[in-house]
Structures are given as structure tokens and as C-alpha cells.
Amino acid sequence: MRAVDLIIKKRDGGELSQAEIKFFVQGITTGEIPDYQIAAWAMAVFFRGMTPRETANLTLAIAHSGATLDLSDAVPFAVDKHSTGGVGDKVTLVVEPLVAACGVPVGKMSGRGLGYSGGTIDKLESIPGFRTALSMTEFKRQLKEIGVVLTGQSVDLAPADGKLYALRDVTGTVNSIPLIASSVMSKKIAGGAQAIVLDVKVGSGAFMPTVAEATKLAKRMVDIGAHVGRRVVALISDMNQPLGYSVGNALEVREAIETLQNGGPADFREHCLVVAGHLLMLAGRERTMRAARGRLEKALADGSAWGKFRQLIQAQGGEVSAIDEPDRLPTASLIETVPAPRSGYLAEINAREIGLTSVDLGAGRDKKDDPIDHAVGLVVHHKVGERVKRGGPLFTVHANDADKLETAIARVLAAHKFSAKPVKPLPLFYKVLKSR
């Protein structure tokens, strides 16, 4: 087999066989297929799509491109969550320790930023010393000892996704249903958790623009999960405005800390409670969402969720003093708050524009090995539907470059739309899909 023939077959709309997909994924893993052919193939998949069978074969080939974890000797039942990518989406930072504090082990492999969406691993790396490359032995040991672990794409687990993910980020091939579904589910399968909550984002700041597209993606992932015997729940959630207020790595860590300390923005806290509630129910820890919420709210109020986060940071070598005193996290040199140019109801905060501006400030990458600036980003001060007064704070830009600061201000101002008439707040969730 030759990689070029498989690129041509996909380019012309053919269905790749299981053997062809295995060959291609193996070539990605070993490095025998060069980046330019992988990128061309990803673009062909982007335009031509994949059948459910091809997507399932791709997922399994990626999941088995490295080792797969069997967690049963570490914990009897582990859960995991995954977001399809959003703007200001720091949910993992709160949900993981929160669920673990309620006695449900949670082990997760997270990604870096992708396109205009942030990545948990980039966020965590704003904490000095935090190690994101754990070996499988370390992963299991930590899960057993403290019930929570958060690693980056390791060389051991789903390595083909690590390579493909980094290439997709910089080749315009992110928002493809088969590529997202296989990327997410391969990591979940390799990571070994028995139950998974998928947070499938929809809207201007998501890779799926409509609820119908997001549902299609969710269904494909739920079906793959069922096929490999995992319990999966997919939540279709809104991503038309940033989640919470902060966008940018260290800024988001600060907001997650506030939330874990029983504060934080109301929308973000609520989002975390719903995701965590589904995880507790999937794990059989609670029978109803009401009971799950009660337990979770208690873990936020009594400090146990915060304590679990501190344990997680410490276990992975992070400086706990930097989260105890978040002023010690990376801080930008130029911080400017911009006033609202008029009064009115906030009709839109275009999440995609906010995400792209944050990337331009340095919080994300243009090329796959670009370094990122953990300090920069944006903080919006309102949510859609709120009444804003002219001259009141609208958003704050955190920058390390004066030109970028000016460009960001103009762009973020344009991303805010006002209405003279009342505007309905956006919902947090649209639907829930479950595996049968």
C-alpha cells in the first residue's frame, strides 16, 4: 500500500477499508508517512467525510496505535469527561477534582489548544512545574493513590492522535465530524475509563455550528462508545459566548480556582455541576441529578474539591503556592479594561472572535511547535442578555505587546453586539444523548 493512493481514494470520495485505515494510522505513528501526506489526507477527509464504519475503524486504529490502559488493577471503576473544544472551556479543571472529591476516580488524557479553542494541558502548564507527560505506570499509580490524574497526550497512549491533532490544528482540518469523533473517542478508549461524559459544544465558538451537526457528532461518538462497551452520555452545550468570563491559559486557571473555592461565574459553575452530576450518575454514585448536585455542592462548599485540586497539582509536580496565591501565576504586562461604547442589552459576544483574538495575543499557536504565552488573554465582563451601561467595564485585555493589545481591543469591541430591546440569555445545554 502507498499513502498517496489512500489520499487519492479519499479525495475522490471512496470508502477506506479497515486495512487501509490501519496502514495509514500505523504510518502516522511510526513517522513513515510524512506530515505533508498526513495533512493532505486530513484535508481529503475534511471535504469528503467518512462513513460511520470508517470512523469506527479510524477510532480503533488510533486507540490501538499505542498501549491501552486497563485500570482495573488500580481502581474498580473510573470515569472520564471530554469536551469537543470551546472558548473559555476550563470545565475539566473543576470537574475532575470535584468528582474525585465525591469518591469517584477520574483519569483523563487531555489535549493542547486546537484552532481557536483552548486546551486543558496548555492551561495547566501555566502552573510552574506541573508535569503533563506521565507514563502509564505513573497514571495508574496516581489514580490509585489520589483518585485523580490529568495527563497530556503521552507517547504511550493513542500516539497517532497526538501527531494528527497537532497537524490538524495548523492545517484547517479541525472541524470534521469523523476527525473529531475519532480523536476524542480513541483517547477515551485508550485511557481505560468505563464511563464517559462528552461535552459537545455548539455555536460560534465551537467546531459544530448547529445543534443538528453537534447531534450528529455526539451520536457518532456515543455509538462508538457503545460498540466498545463504554457507558457514554453526550451533552450538547452552548458555545456562542465564552464559558465563564476568562479566556487564556493562566486567566482560566484563576477562574477555575475561584470556582473550586465555591465562587466563580454562575454559568460556569452550573455547567460544571451538570457535567459532574452526569459523571456521578454514570458511576452509580447517585441515582438522580438532584442528589448528585447536593453532593457536588457540598464538596465545593466544604473545601474538599479544592483540596483535591491541590493534591492533583502537587502529585504532578506543580507549585502549590502558585495556586494558593494565583497572583503568582503568569501575569501580562499590559492590562487594559475597555468601557462599553453604548448602553443596551448584550445581544452577542462572538465566541469565535474572542477565541481567535486570544490566539493572536499569543495564547494559542499558528504553527504546531509554536511556544505559547500563558499570561495573555481576555476577560469579558457580561453575558448575553445582560443590560450594559455606557462607560461601564465591557472587557479586559491582557497582553504582552502594545500592537497586539490595540488590535485585540478593536476586534473584541466588534465581537460585542448590542440591542435596545431585551435579549434572552443563552441556554447552557440543548440536549442529552445516551448510549443504549
Ligand code: URA
Ligand atoms: N478534542 C479532541 O480531543 N479532539 C478534537 O479533534 C477536538 C476536540
